Amino acid sequence: MAIEIRPREDQPVVTTRPTTEPASARVPTRAPEQAAAARTTKIEARDLNLYYGSFRAVRDVTMDIPANEITAIIGPSGCGKSTFLRSLNRLHELAHGARMEGRLLIDGVDIYERSVDAVDLRRLVGMVFQRPNPFPTMSIYGNVASGLRLGGGPKPADLDEIVERCLTRAALWDEVKDHLGAPGTSLSGGQQQRLCIARALAVDPEVILMDEPASSLDPIATLRIEELMLELRGSYTIVIVTHNMQQASRVSDQTAFFSMGEDRAGYLVEMGQTTTIFTNPREQLTEDYISGRFG
Amino acid sequence: MTTLAPTGRLRGRTTPRRADVVFRSGTRVFGGAVIATLGVVAAVLVVSSVPAWTRFGVDLITQTTWDPVRDVYGALPFIVGTLYASAIALLLATPIGILTAIFLSEFAPRRVAIPLSFTIELLAAIPSVVIGLWGVFVLSPFLRDTVDAWLVATLGWLPFFRGPSYGVGLGAAGVILAIMILPTIVSISREVLSSVPNSQREAMFGLGATRWEVAIKAVLPYARSGVIGAVILGLGRALGETMAVTMVIGNGQDIPVSVFDQAQTIASKIAVTFNEASGGLQTQSLVAIGLILLVMTLLLNVAARLLVSRVQQGPAQ
CATH class of the missing domain: 1.20.5 (Single alpha-helices involved in coiled-coils or other helix-helix interfaces)
Structure with a gap:
């Protein structure tokens, strides 16, 4: 019972990881008394500060992200929401001069602890980026399989099945099943983004980070991505950064509003149920932002 | 108004x-x-x-006798020598060059990468004749006593490594050429690798790839046509390089088989012979093999362009 990364019964996409060790062995286990308290909270940020060199991009963020729901992060440009998102899978630390202070826990485990390997973490916390970025030299099939071909472990025997399942899950299978060998970049922008989602699903993550996943897409493609997010809700903890407040209100359960302080550092203004944030926010700043008075 | x-x-x-x-x-x-x-x-x-x-x-291309006394000229040994020396150079310089470029663009911190890139490009500024001198006095004796001796002892049963080695010869020429084309391969490859968009790296990192996997599975494939272009440019330089090769390749007149054989490339043959050619048929034959070299280089460039455009089109799998 002390194992914090449980196999979820409600998750249809069950894939074989290329790593031979069980999932639970990748992150140290947590004290049992903490487990009960944090059952429905997937990610906890505690006094999180993120820096690029001497510049503080995110200041003192403390927030709880619930499991298997969609949490939207909104806020004006430059308020650190993308930086915050990228700290959740430790992509932030790859930037030149990047560092962090505070604690970030997933299932109660501090992901910046020395015993946690960023490579393993990123298999648990998948990411979809602002612009669709399929690998241009790989086929559609190869793109979905790319994550499973990492690590040098044995290739899963049911690779074909996994690819089909992930493409189906990403609502792309019917459109591409007859030309799986075509380059990933031959698809339209919206299809490429769904391909990237399928690629992220293939490594069997528990959390999916989406950094403005629809900002480069047309309205119809955007709608399909939103539908897809709602379908994945319940099986995955989804954190989405968006500029688009309508999108946040349409898809998310929880909304966090970030703003930029006078020191140009982003901070969390408030977080709550999406309906509350959009109808009856606590803070005047939130009210001003969602009613379009700034940002 | x-x-x-x-x-x-x-x-x-x-x-x-x-x-x-x-x-x-x-x-x-x-x-x-x-x-x-x-x-x-x-x-x-x-x-x-x-x-x-x-x-x-066609005898000019297919015959092996180059004899000014009888006025008979066949250039096959020099054509083979050219291809042989270039192949050795490419075999050595391609992996070293690409791995160096990956190190510079993906792994080295900036304070290491910038001076190192600069140093490698300086390598291209060394005059050919100076490299040749170094080849004669330092590299050839060194190769003869160490690498060549070892190759003869272990792989000498293969015709390609049949000894003995005198130091100067095809192998030394290949090593010299590899050193000379390395800056080309490294600097162009590094440029191409650095221009791969970061979103490609992040996509691979996001799937749980190590830095090495990101370099090999995302960055290098994305840049592959440019990297192939870099290697081809290097090959073009290897084919035509004259001075340093002339100094270390020895002066063999037969078709080389072993890497330790002394030989001539087309370029070195022309350089060595042109002064003493008395006009007439010998001079005309030297011009003819110059034409062969030009055609070889042009064909290579065309083939390279075709290869690059084909690689750009389709996915690998």
């Missing part, structure tokens, strides 16, 4: 602007001059070598 007077302002000009005319004709002249130069060089090579071609025909 004034009203627009269309007739006066829009129809006043009857001649094109002078600067435009000067600029346009200037670019045409210089652009044409470049192509004309290549044409003239090729034409001169063809015209001056006609007597050799009419006398020997």
Whole structure:
């Protein structure tokens, strides 16, 4: 019972990881008394500060992200929401001069602890980026399989099945099943983004980070991505950064509003149920932002 | 506020602007001059070598005897020597060059990468004859006593490594060429690898890839046509390089088999022989093999372009 990364019964996409060790062995286990308290909270940020060199991009963020729901992060440009998102899978630390202070826990485990390997973490916390970025030299099939071909472990025997399942899950299978060998970049922008989602699903993550996943897409493609997010809700903890407040209100359960302080550092203004944030926010700043008075 | 007077302002000009005319004709002249130069060089090579071609025909390419005394000229040993030396150079320089470029663009911190890149590019600035001298006095004896001796002892049963090694020879020429084309391969590959968009790296990192996997599975495939281009440019330089090769390749007249054989490339043969050629058939035959080298280089470039465009189109799997 002390194992914090449980196999979820409600998750249809069950894939074989290329790593031979069980999932639970990748992150140290947590004290049992903490487990009960944090059952429905997937990610906890505690006094999180993120820096690029001497510049503080995110200041003192403390927030709880619930499991298997969609949490939207909104806020004006430059308020650190993308930086915050990228700290959740430790992509932030790859930037030149990047560092962090505070604690970030997933299932109660501090992901910046020395015993946690960023490579393993990123298999648990998948990411979809602002612009669709399929690998241009790989086929559609190869793109979905790319994550499973990492690590040098044995290739899963049911690779074909996994690819089909992930493409189906990403609502792309019917459109591409007859030309799986075509380059990933031959698809339209919206299809490429769904391909990237399928690629992220293939490594069997528990959390999916989406950094403005629809900002480069047309309205119809955007709608399909939103539908897809709602379908994945319940099986995955989804954190989405968006500029688009309508999108946040349409898809998310929880909304966090970030703003930029006078020191140009982003901070969390408030977080709550999406309906509350959009109808009856606590803070005047939130009210001003969602009613379009700034940002 | 004034009203627009269309007739006066829009129809006043009857001649094109002078600067435009000067600029346009200037670019045409210089652009044409470049192509004309290549044409003239090729034409001169063809015209001056006609007597050799009419006398020997294909024998010039397929025969192995180059004998000024009997006035018989066949250049096969030099053609083979050219390809052989270039192949050795490419075999050595390609993996080293690509791995160095990956290190510089993906792994080295900036304070290491910048001085190191600069140093590697300096390698290209060393005069060919200086590298040749170093090859004769340092590299050849070193190879003879260490690498060559070991190769002969362990792989000597293969015809390619049949000894003994005298130091100078094809192998030394190949190593010298590898050193000379390394800056080309490294600097162009590094440039191409650095220009791979970061979103590709992040996509691979996001799937749980190590830095090494990101470099090999995302960055290198994305940049592969440029990297192939870099290798081909290096090969082009290896084929035509003359001075340093002439100094270390020895002076063999037979078709080389072992890497320790002394040989000649087309370029070194021309360089060594041209002064003593007395005009007539020998000079014409030397011009003819110069033409062969030019054609080889052109064909290689065409093939490289085809390869690059084919690679750019389709996915690998």
